[in-house]
Amino acid sequence: MGQRSRPADTVVAEGQAPGLLAGLGQTFTRGVVAGLFAGLLFLLSQMGWAVENLDKPAIAPLLDMSTVFSRDELPAATPENAIIGLVTHLSLSMFFGIGFTMLVPLLRNTALLLLGGLVFGLVLYVVNIQLLGRTVFEWFTNPNGPPQIAEIFFHAEFGLLLVPFFIGAAQRVRAPAA
Numbered sequence: 001m002g003q004r005s006r007p008a009d010t011v012v013a014e015g016q017a018p019g020l021l022a023g024l025g026q027t028f029t030r031g032v033v034a035g036l037f038a039g040l041l042f043l044l045s046q047m048g049w050a051v052e053n054l055d056k057p058a059i060a061p062l063l064d065m066s067t068v069f070s071r072d073e074l075p076a077a078t079p080e081n082a083i084i085g086l087v088t089h090l091s092l093s094m095f096f097g098i099g100f101t102m103l104v105p106l107l108r109n110t111a112l113l114l115l116g117g118l119v120f121g122l123v124l125y126v127v128n129i130q131l132l133g134r135t136v137f138e139w140f141t142n143p144n145g146p147p148q149i150a151e152i153f154f155h156a157e158f159g160l161l162l163v164p165f166f167i168g169a170a171q172r173v174r175a176p177a178a
Helices: 024-054 060-070 079-106 110-135 148-165
Strands: none
Touching: 024 060, 024 079, 024 148, 060 079, 079 110, 079 148, 110 148
């Protein structure tokens, strides 16, 4: 009796009412999972780099991240700072993963998703390391801090690692005929 059909390009999860917020929880969940995955691989890359190329302990990247909240000029190697660094890193990774989900509707195919992921990661580097690192969190641009060339690579890697979670999301699901 008088059912209205949804537009063909609307993405609506099964059993969910269409509307402005349709699929928002699913979208955020995808962003959180993608951010955690990319953030963990980003962190493992940083840890390996610290050990192999900088003669630093594997927890060095966690200690670097801890300076965001500890406000210490130099990161102190304590268990508390390692935990603070891990929680900070993973929280930001989830947040940035959610942020990337907002761009996905603009990136309609795999090539654009890859380019978007790469640019997203590089923008994160510029904002987080170069802008905030020079004004608020000076350890990130300190010559004894994280190596800048490696950080560019790690941030680009983060953006690219988000992409596999969204390859199918750029396509629209057609609603069944009423």
